[in-house]
Amino acid sequence: MGRVIVVTAGKGGVGKTTVTANLGASLAKLGKSAVVMDMDIGLRNLDVVMGLENRIVFNIIDVINGKCKINQALVRDKHIENLFLLPASQIHSKDDVDVNRVVDVVSVLENNFDYVLLDSPAGIEKGFESSVAPAKEALIVVTPDVSSVRDADRVIGIVESKGILSISLIINRYDVNLVSKKKALNFESIVNILDIDVLGVIPEDKAIIETTNMGEILVNYLPGSPSAKEFGQIARRLEGEDIPIQLEKPKGFFGNIFRRE
């Protein structure tokens, strides 16, 4: 049986889709079979981030409505053999989705893949429900700002109340220079409030936006970049390896010490 993990946040634009795509790819690179599911029905974009939009034939709604088999709807990644996307539908709304049917689809997938990652939409309404309902574990994505942390706290409470007790945190867009200038929340204060295990800290990285705009997954295209390396480590931590989290040093660390005022 595979692991079913929802990637969620409460807030939009914090990096749920980015994390889902890159973590799926990193797990696949470790030799695991992974399927990433776009649960942002009506606003799909996981396919765009992966550069797979023109390979889509069917989507999850087609599967649910019996128009096709699950394996007909799965789209294989361009580069990685054992990574698949189950696309969302753009023409339906989140209210068209029956949560129980999503659970059924996921239970088929979890018998055939090592990992099923669900990319959840923003908010805590219907689409969120149907991405949390099938999951056994949750990854909460948070950016280092007060409103993202507050929303994450709320979502952790809701996710716990749905019976998911394995919840870990991914801090995304962590910019050590902003943190050192106290323009962003630091690691400790985020962990202090949210009080869950941290699975990884992904730095702010221009390469993410660049590769996304090219329709390439960062960990495929720029595997040496700092954020790609951290995704790789997050995948290994998920696999149970004990890799300590290391925060980058702010730029000009020594410069600041030696510079004269």
Place this chain on the structure above:
Amino acid sequence: MGNVPVTLKGINGNVVLKIDPNAPFSDVISYMEGLVLNQRNFFSKGHLYIDTQGRVLSSDEVSLIEKIFSDIGVSFRINNEEKVYGAVRNDNQNVLIIDHTVRSGQLISFDGDVVILGNINPGAEVEVTKDLYVFGAIKGTVRVGRRVVALAFQPTKLQVNGKIVDFQNVNDRSRKPRMIEVINDTISFKTLDEREPKSVRRGKNG
């Protein structure tokens, strides 16, 4: 899926085990044993609520359940005909123990005393008719009937016996464990070490 004798749910951060009131008790027990074996991480929070859904358990049945969970170090609580069994047994005092942080959007309202092993985060609300003991920091909204004890106070709003506690006027704002209560209509703030008898033997170095 057919009827399972026991279902496991997380409700507001607590693990709740629901027993099918009609299932044979032997099925219930063997199912629980299976859960403990296979879903061990589900119980890692160490506390469990058992909902008998109206079924009345005999004391033998209760001790069978007690055995399963005490073997793995998990405390639990069963509401069985008004009687409460398990590790947090309280016969004449109404105490609710919450062994986790209360998060934004969560509301806890309880007639009695509440102990929280964690923080009360911004956006959370806790309402208690008697005393509240927080082994953590209060950052959210709190209303208590009698007194509140916490390791740190940075509340959004704090009300003791109907009176709003204004932290702007507290002289010593250091993050110390305190007890706040209303005595003779005025709010008393005491740091906990003020109340503690000072150790006689403590020398200069300690």
